[in-house]
Amino acid sequence: MDEHAIDGLLPVIPKGAFTFEVDASASTRWFGFLLLPEFTLLAFSSALDPLRIANQLAQRPIYGWRVFSEDGAAVISSSGIPVGVHAAFETAEKDLPIFVCSGNRWPKAANEKTLGQLRRRSRFGGVHGGICTGAATLARAGLLTGKRFTLHWENQPGFSELYPELQPTQNRVEVDGLLRTCGGGSAATEMMLAEIAKDHGSEFAILVADMCLNDPDLSGRRSQRSSIATAVATRNPKLVGVVQQMYRNIEDPLSLDDLVSDAGVSRRQMERLFQKHLGESPSSIYRDIRLERARSLLVETDQSVAEVAAATGFNSVGAFSKHYKTRYGTTPYGTRRNSQT
Secondary structure, three states: OOOOEEEEEEOOOOOOOOOOOOOOOOOEEEEEEEEEEOOOOHHHHHHHHHHHHHHHHOOOOEEEEEEOOOOOOEEEEOOOOOOOEEEEEHHOOOOOOOEEEEOOHHHHHHHHHHHHHHHHHHHHOOOEEEEEEEHHHHHOOOOOOOOOOOOOOHHHHHHHHHHHOOOOEOOEEEEEEEEEEOOOOHHHHHHHHHHHHHOOOOHHHHHHHHHOOOOOOOOOOOOOOOHHHHHHOOOOOHHHHHHHHHHHHHOOOOOOOHHHHOOOOOHHHHHHHHHHHHHHHHHHHHHHHHOOOHHHHHHHHOOHHHHHHHOOOOOHHHHHHHHHHHHHHHHHHHHHHHHHH
């Protein structure tokens, strides 16, 4: 059998006009995807295609994948399109990393047999993850206790009602030990780009991102939703008004006292509203709004780092760089270099 194959299945290596040389000694890394009924097709394909593109650029089998369903039959996606699989989940190799893919049917997407199989794989140190609402199935299997994880923002309120002891983050991607989760959509691409960067370097991963026409951010630390969208979802007019003021006053930030004065509430009341609905303090939300604007300026303009710092209300490049690295895992200069690459 070919050394790159698993159960006779060979990695897909499409032909392309552009190539990139990677370490010739690198072995094929395999991933497994478990498709549950009414899974989100966008999220699944967003995770799979970066692996296909990586093989295309490298022109060698650096990644392979197997797709499973609970019974080995095709699975109907949430868009009504049936997707064929390679095999039933019970045949998956014990050491194969498995990503659970599901959609709006997340509360009962997996049957008890599948939950038991996930538990057994975890006991033997198996890598597992969730795409879109896949983390909910991992929660049902008891695999998220004490873990940092995420799932799609739309389903987080319902999830928290069912699992009040588990708190998903608002981030697009989360990695905690052997656990990898993402909110779906383009976040699935970001999650796989981070794996590709770890395996073959950020330069190669950024090129894969460019082929996907995807943002080259590899940190996964961005929130799934903008702060203002989250605030609007609360339908609290005072909270919405304060967040709108934050967006309108980025270059010359307002003090918290000015913000609450305009909203007609006390500082303590506003701090409670932010913690209840957004999970962070007003100052943290305000800083993140300014950092999001700064990142856009770094990627999309030729402004210097000092000019970007000033344009987003930071008094010094040093303070700006410190907060930026905490949020994005890289410096403003690193973002600028990556965008130029």
